[in-house]
Amino acid sequence: MMFRFKALQRMREPDELDSPTLLAAPRGWIALFVVLITMAAALIWAFAGQLRVTVNAPGLLTRPGGTARVQSPYNGTVHRLFAHPADAVTSGQPVAEIRDADGRTRKITSPFAGRVVGLAVSDGQVVTTGTSLFTVERTDGPGDRMVAMVFVPSDRAAMLAPGTRVDLAVSTAPPAAFGLLRGKVSSVSPYPLTQEAITGLVGGELAAKRYTGQSAPRLVVVDLIPDKDTRTGYAWSTTSGPPTELGSQVSVAATINLGSQTPFDLVLGR
Structure with missing residues (x-):
């Protein structure tokens, strides 16, 4: 009842009918302009900006x-290694000796020139056909x-x-x-x-x-x-x-x- 009484009381005050109605406070307009400016800048950046x-x-x-692996074409035991990491090798240069089951010594040569960057075996190690012995960074020429x-x-x-x-x-x-x-x-x-x-x-x-x-x-x-x-x-x-x-x-x-x-x-x- 109290709220209804206040509403009737305001209706009996005709002097306030000609008072201007405030739709938004100045702070609200400022916030609206900031939002509009931000949206405009975002649209401009979306179409004109560069990422x-x-x-x-x-x-x-x-x-x-690149690199390539020198593999053993024989079965046997590594008898001797002629190349080690950081050594330069030429095409056809002997890089290892393999001793087979019959006691014969087989020489393995590098099929390409380059620099040894990895050693996969050691003296006395048993290897089979296809075992990787060295990793060589290939060089096709001196320059x-x-x-x-x-x-x-x-x-x-x-x-x-x-x-x-x-x-x-x-x-x-x-x-x-x-x-x-x-x-x-x-x-x-x-x-x-x-x-x-x-x-x-x-x-x-x-x-x-x-x-x-x-x-x-x-x-x-x-x-x-x-x-x-x-x-x-x-x-x-x-x-x-x-x-x-x-x-x-x-x-x-x-x-x-x-x-x-x-x-x-x-x-x-x-």
Whole structure:
């Protein structure tokens, strides 16, 4: 009853009928203008703004021929090893001796030139036909250049093309101190790599596990950009890069730059 009495009392006060009605307080208008300005800025950014589009993938520094394994064509016992890690070998050079069950000594030669990066056996070890003895980083010539082999997921590799810029974070040269190694895409494999193909390129099943995920990757070969003013002989995002020479068989994390897109195109997948 109290509320009804107050309502009747207000109806008996005609002097307030001509009072202006306040639809919104000044603070409300300010908040509305802020929201409208924010929405307008978001729309402008969606159609005119640019977002950097990149593809990230693991890889390693090596030679164009990659690595390969020297295998034993005989059954027997390792009698002697002529090569060890970091040794350079030439095509046809003896690298090991195997003594078979009849006591005959068989020499094993390297089928290609390169540098030994892994040793899988030791003196006195029993081996069979096909046993891996050495892992050799192949070199096709004395001036063989260094490249980065990057293993990109197949669903992202379709966007890559030769000449695309690549930044490489080298595990032995922390980017925070020495910057990123510069390169450009040289080639993209037309088909995904099998597990066996990856194993052959990186020199073993254990090393290949780092580059295989849920889907078979494609091989992207990255040529390093030369720069005679740095110690490594290659261009870096910093002025000089690391103070030491760049070694092969070093893991890298690649960021492949695909350009930029507007947020609107990115949402639509164009």
